[in-house]
Amino acid sequence: MSNAFAVDRAFAVIAFKRRLAYKAQWLVALVLGGGAMLVSMAMWRELLSGGALSGYDWDAMRAYVIIGFITATMVFGAADWHIADRILDGHVAIDLTKPVDFQRARAAEYVGSMFSTVPTVALGVLGAWILFDPPGPASATAGVLTAVSLVLVFPLAFGLTYLTVLVCFWTKRYLGVMWLREALLAFFSGMMIPLAFMPSWLQAVAWALPFPHFTTTPSAIYLGHVDTAGALGLLAAEAAWAAGMWFGARIVFNHAVRKVTVHGG
Amino acid sequence: MPILEARNLTKTFRRPDKASGFKGAVKHLVQRKYKNYTAVDGIDLSIEAGESVAYVGPNGAGKSTTVKLLTGILRPSEGTVRVMGRDPHVERIPNAHDIGVLFGQRTQLWWDLPVEESLKLLKHMYGVSDADYKARLARFDDLLDLGEFMPALARTLSLGQRMRADLACALIHAPKMVYLDEPTIGLDISVKDRLRAFLRELVDDGTTLLLTSHDLADIEEVCERIVVIDKGAIAYDGPIQQLKAHYITTKAVNLFLEGPADVPALAEKFPEYAWAAGEAPSEVVVTYESNRFTTAEVLGGLTAQLAPRDLSLSEPSIEDVIRRLYAGELTK
């Protein structure tokens, strides 16, 4: 068992360390993520001073904003650039000659780099806890299931990122693709505003996409907006998206690689 | 008045002196220690209009730093530079109109634009008239064959094409003073020959040229004067012919004999020359002092007595002289 994952662990550890080496990165992530969290808190405190809106009162919203900060930091802080660079500069042709599975190796690296956001997340959450004193989870079970949904964010984030990075087989640069993904993620996950505020057709659109699982799923479980059965259903959907994107990416990649071979790398 | 004059030109770089790792970085923040490194150390250089000067030295001798000081890219730590009477760093823009610069290691072409567009942008930047632009382009095309890749994007050019295009960029405003830093680096022989012919023509037209190169053939074919720099200071400054005459005191002939050459026997028979084995068994290299013997007299004697199948004369090479200069064998 441990042998089967030795290579993956090595990739993850290297990516983690490489990421940790950029100390400025931590600070920047904290300033940006913390800044966004403070702005959100300021807005909702003002708006919710008169009572609850769309099922969120000021107590619930504090927990919601903090959960949004956690997932945003994990997703936006991971290293997606160098996968894109490998495709854009043609390194992918060399990678394919190595005796490791390309997708699995990139997944290990990506997860490793997500772990490097832990210090930022911890520091941000600690600060938010002191400043805003959010309520605890609706129940102990809800707390555990929230943690599970956050763990599932790792494969989910990789699947989504990797699929969009593969677009680089058709473009010259990655920046625009990344921005598109981040914009859609920020909106449809509920990071900008909870999905409950949206008209029902827009909520339906959101739930047809993988994005809500980045913020709405963990916070709904945490706040007890769904019961245990509902929570398990959400987790199943989240896991299904992670698995679906993993296999979907394989199909896209095989298709894209044929393009590389045709063009001679 | 010389077109370029540098007096006591000195450039000292300040490098942070810190231990590696996190501890070293923290310590550096507190103590702020620096090491000074003098790349160019008190150079005096004066170039008259129309001269073609080779600026030569081993890696790290300070060649590029000198060029950057002369072109105003760097500010001297000490000393002065005057190009046509101006300080190139202070009067940057007026100076820019009179100079042309090429760094062989880098391109000044706009990477994503066709070569033509880069040249047009430079035309407007330098305020070149339409008539002059056309005439100069036609001439560059004649000598450098630009036409074939004018519509190509810069990033798709081969190195040789890129260098020719860069040369056109450096000269599109007909600068009076031209600096070329390694203009033939990485090029194949045919492109090099073409570039050298072009540079000779440029010099014949009266352009002042300062050329640095590792390829001594560039220097011999294009320049009349040579300045050798080592460890930031000038080791030699004078005409190339004089350098050769002074320091090339021996010449050599390669003889190809009918049978295998017996070097010790030959050395005994003709002790006035130095003998060495050649690459082939039948080949010998005869070295003689050029101030004692003329080539005719050496060849006359040897061909009469040894009847070689063939022979070849080695051209005296500046390369050996400079190699010995670098090694510190020769002094000024």
Add this chain to the structure above:
Amino acid sequence: MADTTLRASAARHAGGVYWRSLVAQIRAITEYPADFWVMASAGVMWNVLQFAFLTVLFAAVPDVAGWRYHEMLMLSGLLTVAAGSTALLCDGVWSTGTYVLKGEIDYRITRPAPVVVQVATSHIGMQGFGEVGFGLVMVAYGWIGAGMGLAAVPVGVLGLACAIVIECALITALCAVNFWLKGNNSIFAFVLLDLQHNAMTMPLALFPAAVKIVTMFVVPVAFVNFVPVAVLTGHLTSWWLVGPPLTAAASVLLAAGLYRLGLRSYDSSGH
């Protein structure tokens, strides 16, 4: 007198070089059609979603700290236009750090045009087309929705012009920091833009007084979008209108000065 004519002709020349380089970059876009569409739609997407966010929010609340829907749209829209303009007008300054590290300022110093002009036009951010386009739509929609007429247009144009100048100058100044802090990434400019998109799309009244002081007098981003929109919508008195032009002038001086100082300490790379 001769000095002034000389200066005027130098400025005209710099302007000419600037526009020609920029136009050449725009023409180069046709080389990458896929990237143009991806970038431009990324620029539009962020703003479509910002629009959607405000629309969703205001379906639930009547105002945020006294600011109504159409006013908030103008606030977001004006910032988007300003930020998008930097991508169109001076995207190259983001590469200052890379150019310094690689010694690519060298050639630009040997050419007869201001170095900052040459660096600024060395690239164009294609997302800017989407941002400026959609940002203007947001401003116009908010403008009409807020019931403002044609009489306020001159003030709007002044605010818009100042917003673009201030934003370009501040980004340039923060990118110039990389002359000293060696690195490829213009972290300060990046942080500024991100914080602006988060905080400056909200009424300043939401935040503690310190935020107001910093955004008005330390890093004067409030004059990009907040002050002009607040004056137009009556949240601030019209006296505040002197702020944007003054800030624009100060920011330009700061950016030009920092760039000039940076070039003095530029030590190229390799020897």
